[in-house]
Amino acid sequence: xxxxxxxxxxxxxxxxxxxxxxxxxxxxxxxxxxxxxxxxxxxxxxxxxxxxxxxxxxxxxxxxxxxxxxxxxxxxxxxxxxxxxxxxxxxxxxxxxxxxxxxxxxxxxxxxxxxxxxxxxxxxxxxxxxxxxxxxxxxxxxxxxxxxxxxxxxxxxxxxxxxxxxxxxxxxxxxxxxxxxxxxxxxxxxxxxxxxxxxxxxxxxxxxxxxxxxxxxxxx
Amino acid sequence: xxxxxxxxxxxxxxxxxxxxxxxxxxxxxxxxxxxxxxxxxxxxxxxxxxxxxxxxxxxxxxxxxxxxxxxxxxxxxxxxxxxxxxxxxxxxxxxxxxxxxxxxxxxxxxxxxxxxxxxxxxxxxxxxxxxxxxxxxxxxxxxxxxxxxxxxxxxxxxxxxxxxxxxxxxxxxxxxxxxxxxxxxxxxxxxxxxxxxxxxx
Numbered sequence: 182x183x184x185x186x187x188x189x190x191x192x193x194x195x196x197x198x199x200x201x202x203x204x205x206x207x208x209x210x211x212x213x214x215x216x217x218x219x220x221x222x223x224x225x226x227x228x229x230x231x232x233x234x235x236x237x238x239x240x241x242x243x244x245x246x247x248x249x250x251x252x253x254x255x256x257x258x259x260x261x262x263x264x265x266x267x268x269x270x271x272x273x274x275x276x277x278x279x280x281x282x283x284x285x286x287x288x289x290x291x292x293x294x295x296x297x298x299x300x301x302x303x304x305x306x307x308x309x310x311x312x313x314x315x316x317x318x319x320x321x322x323x324x325x326x327x328x329x330x331x332x333x334x335x336x337x338x339x340x341x342x343x344x345x346x347x348x349x350x351x352x353x354x355x356x357x358x359x360x361x362x363x364x365x366x367x368x369x370x371x372x373x374x375x376x377x378x379x380x381x382x383x384x385x386x387x388x389x390x391x392x393x394x395x396x397x398x399x400x401x
Numbered sequence: 402x403x404x405x406x407x408x409x410x411x412x413x414x415x416x417x418x419x420x421x422x423x424x425x426x427x428x429x430x431x432x433x434x435x436x437x438x439x440x441x442x443x444x445x446x447x448x449x450x451x452x453x454x455x456x457x458x459x460x461x462x463x464x465x466x467x468x469x470x471x472x473x474x475x476x477x478x479x480x481x482x483x484x485x486x487x488x489x490x491x492x493x494x495x496x497x498x499x500x501x502x503x504x505x506x507x508x509x510x511x512x513x514x515x516x517x518x519x520x521x522x523x524x525x526x527x528x529x530x531x532x533x534x535x536x537x538x539x540x541x542x543x544x545x546x547x548x549x550x551x552x553x554x555x556x557x558x559x560x561x562x563x564x565x566x567x568x569x570x571x572x573x574x575x576x577x578x579x580x581x582x583x584x585x586x587x588x589x590x591x592x593x594x595x596x597x598x599x600x601x602x
Contacts, residue, residue, distance in 0.1 A: 341570075342563060342567070342570050342571070343563060343564065343567040343570055344561055344562055344563050345562055345564075348561055348562030348563075350589075351560070351561045351562065351587055351588055351589050351590055352589075352590050353589055353590060353591045370570065370572060371570065371571075371572070372594065373593055373594040373595065374590065374592065374593035374594070375590075375591065375592050375593065376592070376595060377592075377595075
């Protein structure tokens with residue numbers, strides 16, 4: 182049983198424009214690389230026992246600087262990967278908005294099955310299994326870092342807060358943000374969600390203001 | 402997209418010791434320091450209005466930010482702490498002796514607070530005050546609300562669809578900031594329990 186930091190990968194050129202999903206070759210841009218470096222600086226003094234990451238490049242590249250300063254290996258977890266969006270991968274937000282199932286994604290995600298991909302319910306089960314397995318590998322109060330994706334982290338936070346699956350999209354997860362799960366034998370809690378450097382709180386907040394189009398879209 | 406910053410008051414001598422409820426305990430030295438840090442973190446934002454509960458500790462936490470932004474702190478009775486009835490003022494050591502307190506911790510939807518306000522009543526008054534604010538400031542406003550742990554938990558859980566019985570899953574530390582936006586009738590949780598300073602980093 183364990184304390185888990187859920188860290189979303191840094192920025193890449195697809196964020197807010199196109200659904201990257203599991204497509205290969207989506208790399209961090211300069212801002213994303215800077216975010217990864219800042220994360221490593223902020224987290225380097227914590228007693229992190231293990232670093233896990235989704236197999237996708239953008240997550241691995243975000244984990245890299247931390248692994249380097251901590252002189253630790255990154256353990257790749259297939260199950261920390263982003264939702265398998267099947268045929269929706271690579272589409273622009275604009276294109277997805279025209280699809281019939283867009284409404285289902287927005288309003289009843291519990292019923293959504295992506296064509297040739299996963300359902301949200303299946304993805305949530307996979308992610309929770311992954312977190313359970315990770316926590317069973319560690320001692321109580323061990324701290325571990327897991328690098329993953331926005332929808333994946335939202336599904337996990339919703340699960341552990343007991344927010345219904347149909348409402349999971351009401352939880353926002355920004356690039357390079359940190360959320361925490363505390364899993365002990367008696368109690369599971371979510372001490373905080375979408376934590377960012379407090380010095381950057383105002384600038385990030387203002388940044389969100391500038392991109393109102395993002396609010397109803399699927400990040401990535 | 403109008404956004405609401407939900408800020409819990411800073412430390413008082415009651416925090417973690419006893420249930421203050423509506424007892425008007427002031428901030429202690431630590432709490433006054435936190436109020437300055439809240440102002441520092443938020444003074445770059447173009448905040449349209451500042452609201453606080455009628456209790457001293459929330460108004461004191463709002464004060465440095467209000468002064469910096471030259472805004473009045475508007476008092477809202479609906480943002481007042483839960484009326485904890487006979488439990489008010491008891492220490493947490495005393496409270497754990499009460500079987501109702503245990504039920505309240507595990508499932509606030511089923512607990513009866515002796516002489517106090519039940520969860521549904523609280524949820525009704527706090528959801529009303531937030532909806533009124535969104536009516537009053539429909540376009541891209543930023544509102545800062547200084548209130549209490551229980552009240553902030555109720556507001557967040559109501560707008561993200563968390564059942565009342567899971568209210569205590571949410572943690573709200575003194576002087577923490579959480580952010581909520583309402584878009585297309587749905588609430589969106591932008592940040593939960595952002596603590597100042599980020600003390601575990």
